[in-house]
Structures are given as C-alpha cells and as structure tokens.
Amino acid sequence: MKVNTKGALGFGALLATSALLLAGCAGGGDDEGSSGGGDASAKLTVWVDANRVDALKDVAAAFEEEKGIEVELVQRDFTKIQADFAAQVPTGKGPDITVGAHDWLGGFVQDGLVAPIELGDKAAEFQEVAIQAFTNDGNVYGLPYATENLALMRNVDLAPEAPTTFDDMIAKGTAAGVQYPFVVGLDPANADPYHLYPFETSFGNSVFAQNADGSYDGSQLTIGDESGLAFASWLGQQGAAGTINLNLTQDLSKEAFNSGQTPFILTGPWNVADAEAKGINVAIDPIPSAGGQTAKPFVGVQGFYLNAKSDNALAANEFLVNYLATEPVQTALYEAGDRPPALTAAYEKAASDPIIAGFGAVGAEGAPMPSIPEMGAVWEFWGVAEVAILKGEDPAATWTKMAEDIQGNIGG
Amino acid sequence: MTLPPVETDLPTERRDPATDKRHRRAERYAEAASAGWKVWLVKTAALAIIDAAAVYATMVLAASDQWVIAGIVALVTVAVNVVYLTPGLLPAKYLTPGLIFLLVFQIFVIGYTVYIAFTNYGSGHNSSKDDAVNALLLQSQSRLEDSATYPITVVEQNGVFSLLVTDPETGDAEVGNSEAPLEPVDAEFSGGKAIAAEGYNTLQFAQVIANQKEIGAIAVPVSDDPNDGYLRTTDGSSAYLFTSSLQWDPDADTMTDSRTGVVYRDIGTGAFTADDGTELLPGWVVTVGVDNFVRAFTEESIRGPFIAVAIWTFVFAFLSVATTFVLGLFLAIVFNDPRMKSRKYYRVIMILPYAFPAFLSALVWAGLFNQDFGFINQVLLGGASIPWLQDPLLAKIAILIVNLWLGFPYMFLVTTGALQSIPDDVTEAGRVDGASVWQIFRYIKFPLLLVSVAPLLISSFAFNFNNFNLIYMLTGGGPRFADASINAGATDILISMVYKVAFVGQLRDFGLASAFSIIIFVLVGVISYISFRQTKALEELN
DSSP states (O other): OOOOHHHHHHHHHHHHHHHHHHHHHHHHHTTHHHHOTTSTTOEEEEEEEHHHHHHHHHHHHHHHHHHOOEEEEEEEOHHHHHHHHHHHGGGTOSOSEEEEEGGGHHHHHHHTOBOOOOOGGGGGGBOHHHHHHTEETTEEOEEEEEEEEOEEEEETTTOOSOOSBHHHHHHHHHHTTSSOSOEEOOBTTTBOHHHHHHHHHTTTOOSEEEOTTSOEEEEEEOTTSHHHHHHHHHHHHHHHHTSSOTTOOHHHHHHHHHTTSOSEEEEOGGGHHHHHHTTOOEEEEOOOBSSSSOOOOEEEEEEEEEBTTOTTHHHHHHHIIIIITSHHHHHHHHHHHOSOBSBHHHHHHHTTSHHHHHHHHHHHHSEEOOOSTTHHHHHHHHHHHHHHHHTTSOHHHHHHHHHHHHHHHHHO | OOOOOOOOSSOOOOOOHHHHHHHHHHHHHHHHHHHHHHHHHHHHHHHHHHHHHHHHHHHHHHHTTOHHHHHHHHHHHHHHHHHHHSSOOHHHHHHHHHHHHHIIIIIHHHHHHHHHHTBOOBTTBOSOHHHHHHHHHHHHEEEOTTOOEEEEEEEEETTEEEEEEEOTTTOOEEEEOSSSOOEEOOEEEETTEEEEETTOEEOOHHHHHHTHHHHHTOOEESSSOGGGOEEEESSSSEEEEEEESEEEETTTTEEEETTTOOEEEEOSSSSEEOTTSOEESSOOOOBOTTHHHHHHHHOHHHHHHHHHHHHHHHHHHHHHHHHHHHHHHHHHHHHHOTTSTTHHHHHHHHHHHHHSOHHHHHHHHHHHTOTTTOHIIIIITSSOOOOTTTSHHHHHHHHHHHHHHHHHHHHHHHHHHHHHTSOHHHHHHHHHTTOOHHHIIIIIIHHHHHHHHHHHHHHHHHHHHTOHHHHHHHTTTOSBOTTOSSSOBTTOOHHHHHHHHHHSSSOOOHHHHHHHHHHHHHHHHHHHHHHHHHHHHHHTTO
C-alpha cells in the first residue's frame, strides 16, 4: 500500500509545532510560582548554586514545616546568576531570594533590583566586614553567610617558618632550592589586581577613600596617590626581577605549588583542598608586607539578596533573618563551601580548623571589595596598567595615566 | 538532452488505457478509504493538542495581563485551524509551521533588537517608571540610628490591617496603620508583648503571609511630624523606626530629597534629574531616538575604538578567507594529482582540524601561545619569550594563524570538490593549444573553480565577520585599548565588542549594543549583496 507521504510530512510538521507550543507553555507555566503570590500557600523561590543546595535543604524543610510556606530551591550556575537576576527581576520574574557575591551590590542597587533587609539586633552577631560589605548608603541589602579572602599558603616541608616580609619570603623561597621562590596566579593579558592588591595595601594605598561606616566613597579615587606610585615602582622592580611572573596563570601556579615546585603561593581557600589532596603539608600565614604596612587583601562576602519586586517580601525576610542567620545553617553552608562563615558564632565553631582560622585572621584585617558601580571602571584599567608595569613600562607614568583614565571614566 | 529511462520496480506489462484508468481510480478509492480516516484522526489529534495548549497559554497570559501576546497566540491558533481545516490550501499547510518558527525566532528577534537600539535600555535603565519609583523609595528609607526594635502583632478590623505595637520603653500597647497614627489601646499581653486588642482580630502567621503585600506596605507615623519617622514591619513580628529621605509626589511627578531639599524632575531622559543635572538611579527605559547611533559615530571615546575594531573586522575576515582559500586550494591541487601516493590517508589527516570543535581548539591554542610556558615559545622557538597574545600586532597574527589552521580544511574540501567536477577534456584542450601548466590553471581551471566556490567564499567571509567563538576563546578581544570608554581591545571584532558592551562588566548598555548590531547587519548585508552581484559575472563563463 502506498503511504500518503505528503500528508504525513505535513502532519509531522504540525505535530512538531504542537509539541513546541506545549513545551513553550510548560516553560511559561514555571514562572507562575514567583509571580503568583498573595494566596495563603505562598511559595518562596530561592536561587542557589550547586555547592549549597544540599546545605539549605534542611532549613527549607524546617521553614515549610513551621511556617507553612514552601521554599523552592532552584539550582543555578553561579557564574550566570548575576546576569540572569539582573535580566529577570525587571520583568517581574526572578526569584524571591538569590545567592550572590557582595560586589554585585552596587550594580544591583543602581538597577533597583534588590530591597534592603532589616537585620535589627542580629547585625551585631555577624562579622563586621560582612555587614559592611552588604551595606550601601546606610542600608543593608543582603544576608551574608561566608567571607573569602586571600592569604599566603605555605608548604611547611619546604619552608618551616612563616615569612615576615616580602623580601624575607623571596629569600626563604630561594633557600628552599625549588623552581620558584613564590608564585601568585595572574593573567597574561590583565594581570590580576585582586591578587596583587594585598601588596598594594602594604604601601598604604587603597582604591577609594572609605566613609566612616566602611562603605566606599566613589567620588574620592585614591589609587593614584603617592602610596600608589610607590607600589607601582615596587611592582616594576618585581617584574624585572622575575619574582612576579605574568605568565604563571592560575592553573600553572596552582600546579607549581601542588607539585612542590614552590614553598609559597598567594591564594584563597578554594585551592586548599586540592593541595592537601596532593599530600602537601599546608599552613596559612598572613600575607607578607612589601611596603612596610599590613598587607590587607580584599574580602569578598557571599550572601543572599532579596528581590525588590518580590511579592513575598515578609516571608522572604522571615526566612533570611530568622532562619538563614542561625548558627546551624551557617555552619552547614560552611561545610558545603569551606569558606569562613559570616556569622560570628558559626565562625568561632569553624575556626577550630587552623586553615579557616588562618584565612579568617587575614580577612579580619581586610576591607570589603568595593561594590560601588564606579569600581567597574577601575577593573578595566587597573589590570592593563599592572601588565604594562610588570613588562617594564615606566611605573610612575603608567600608574598616573591609569588613575587619570579611571577618573575620566567615572566622571564621564 | 535525453534522460535514460528510469527503472521502476513495477511490473511492466502493457495494459490498455481504459483498464489502466479503472485500476488507478480503484486504487485511489481504496487509498482514500484506508488511509483517509487515519490521516483524519492524526490531524484532529494534532490540532486538538495545539488548540488545547493555545487555549491554556492564552488563559495564563490573560491572567498575568499579557494581553498583546495573548492576542497574538489566539490569532495564530485561529490561523492554524483555518489552514489545516479548509480543504485545499496545500502550500499553506506546508509553509505554516515554518512561518511560525520564522516569526518567533527571526522576525521577532530582529524587530526587538531594532526597538532596543532606539531606547536607553541598560544598566540603571531596565524597567518601567513605577518600578524605578518603588526601588528609589525602598532604597531611600533607612532605619533611624539607634532606634529600638518594636515587637508587633498584625491585627485586622473591618478588613483594614493595623499594627499592634508594644512600646519598647514603656511596655504599653498602641495600635495604628498608615492612615491613623499610633494611639493607646487595651490589649492582652503574653511575655511582655501585646498579642491581641479589643475589637481587633489577631492574624496568624499564615494570614499575615497571605496578605504580605498590604502588610509590608503599612507605614505607621509615630507622630504628626513626618520627620520623626514611621514604623514598618519587614517580617510581621517586629517593626523598626524608618525615615525616608525621598518624598514622591505623584501629581507633580517629582522626587524631593528631604535632607537637602533638592527637587528631582522627570525631564524625559529616563531618570529623575535635578536642575544641576544629577540623576537619581535607578531610572527607567525610554526611547531615545537615534541617540545610540549618534553616540557610536560622534562620541570620541566610542568612535575611536569602534572604527579601529570595524577596520580590523574587515581585515580579519578578508585575510581569514584569503589565507584559508589559498592554502586549501594549494593542498587540493596537490592531492588531486594522480601521481600522489596514498592520497586517501593524507586527506583524512587534512580534515582533522575541521573535526575538532572550534571552541576547544581556540582554548588549546591560547595555551600553546603562552609567553613563558606555551609549547610554541618553549619547544618550537627554543625558549623565546614572544608575547604572542599580549602585543596588539602579534595577537592579530596569532588569531590569523589559528583561524588558518581551523579554516583550511573546509576550503580544501570545497575546492577538492570543485576541482574534481571540472572535466579533464578542458585541460586537454588547453594542453593541445600549447598552454603552460600555470596558464591552464590561471585562465581555465581557476575561473571555472570560482563559479562554484565564489558563493562559499562570500559565506565564509560573512561567517568570519561574526566569528565570535574564536576571538572570545583565544584572546577575549585583548589586549585592551587603554583609552577607550567602552570595553574593547585590539583583536576585538564587532560582534565580540557588542557582546562586551552588552553583557560584560557592571555597565551594560543594551541600547548601544543593539545599535552596533544593526550596523553590523547592514555592513554584512551590503557586502554580501555586492559580492553576489559580482559572482553573476562569473556565471557567464558557463
């Protein structure tokens, strides 16, 4: 029997279209959860990254049991959360709460995406730097759960004692007789201002002036002052001496440390587990000073933001302030992420681990990474200038031009 | 030209025409009777699925006030039903699904991009004015320094919600809402907190949550002076004393900063602006006409990098096509020579770069080009320290090298095909006439080859013009222009620059990026049009 191929084709297309329509509707139906507030069975939607989903399952269940409000944990790729949140909130979609880094705050506030939360008396239970990081113009915009910062990771077998200054570290590293005296992961095209910043602060330099409450004043750029120039000339010397090498990327520097080719690496808590797995005997030390003052790294704080257009603001606040700001939850989050908790009680518990205590002690000295929108302009020029200096351009001229460019960009 | 008779598997016995016709008619009837009801069933089921889905979608959309889209869905559904239920209309039956996809995935996207290009959509301008006002008011309220926490209970009377407040200093109960300032009330206490008041119903947490929008909006003035602040609750169990620094006057359409007295007005630029030009952000999306295009061509800090990037885009696309074509053609000629032994195996090896995903290749090459640890400097150049990806010129050369490696197999394939399709007797004739090998290639083979390959060269040019993956993965567009106000670098092509302007960093400018996209579209369109016109001339060779 002949098959009516023409008809079959047409219907195939028709079926495909109907399937697509169905899929489209199914996709469209998902958004109801976040916009259909107002009924008694309200539902909180929370975006979390893969590492923290399991840590929040218990507290979500507890909230549902005690308050009768379902908490839906949606797993998202952390690298995409910032852009997705910024894209979805204005359209009335997006989650009630999302996990995020504090340095997104400036942009979020400028775009009107996040609502302040009122911690009340709980604010005092957090590390000061964590609350500072989430403060913008006097309001707290997120519930911090962890801090992260750089510190000096030392291979105890190669260097038994912590170095006192940068030069001392290079001397100790050279004495160890391995390939590199000291490594820090950089990027050949953009250096890495974040990783070099502790040395910059050891000359007394900062990017912006800080207000009394620890927030940054975007109108006062301090990066180009005398102390900045001192750092620039020091950086030029290191580039010439080869102690700071642009082409040692994150991967290569990590590899060098994990294979015992260097006693010192400037890095964060994210690389500790791999080093220990490779059998390296690790200790965490304060970052040695290059310019005589304390080397203070940027502190990054992770937290949870509240959507400014959430229909479930009260429930979300309740969940944030009275559930996520508790010691067991913060401890669970710490165990999932290996970063010092932001809640003091949880931190004290976690600090029994010398690694966490080491990072925490360095972080307590540090200042939060500026989250003001002006910072965007800084990143763009900062790394490029550091690359030029490390390659042997005139440090003072390059640094001054960078400061002028940043100022022009902020003003413009 | 006569075609050879087509062989059929039907028995080829001769019948007289009348019997033949009867047979055919009978076959048709049988087919209509057997297949007809099946076809009809499938058709009805498919249409039913579509209609059910569409009705559901329309209802959902209407419920969320998306009337325009709901209308479009309804219209399209009606059109689909008409097309598939009316007999005949065969072309439409085939074209409809494709047309729907075309509308959704092409026409709409292009139209929307054009619309965005004429707005200020981007960081700080991403939503409606109402949203901006709400966000500003939210951000401008701050808790009064060192004020106490007020334990509260949400109560309701005649459908109006109020806050039952326990004064933290005196322990007295007071009640109030947005309309009525606090006044003392008789209440019953539990653990020092007023939990119920005469004449009011106390709300349970679930009821609070069910009405959280209204309750969250309650602002109870603590006195007649607005500067003393107001009580608001953020969680339904405690309230704090807030003051707001911005006053919104909907009638006058102004925001007033109560601390400085500055009045911010809506002057049509998409943000509340003071007389001295300072803007309150967030703003909202407004159409700005051709502003974005004007900026692209007049603002010095954008125009400089834009022109440099545009020139490099042309150079990159042209050189990529030229180098890959030359190498591919050379190899194709070499492997086309019958004297070459084991050509099959060489050809397989030649195709390999084409078989690797370009993403991966670009990343691997980026590692190979590392200045101090890359394979190229370390092994091939004996430990030289050449800044392949850090120097603007070298980075461009590196990109061309990688693109040559990625692209020549494709050219090798298409030119091999084209060469093999050129009949041998043409070259025979040339040889008989005493032409040299070069002349045969230059005047006979090459023009014939171009007839079939020229359109592919044009499409290859268009592809490389927008070869985002390679640039993004290999250099990320770097090294950056130090003096540009937009994030662009020496190896950026237009498309990667657009991506950076729109999606990278904290200052996103979707409007400007869309304007750039339209400019790119026009450029590629014009070039392709002119080139295809040119290839018509080649066709006359045949």
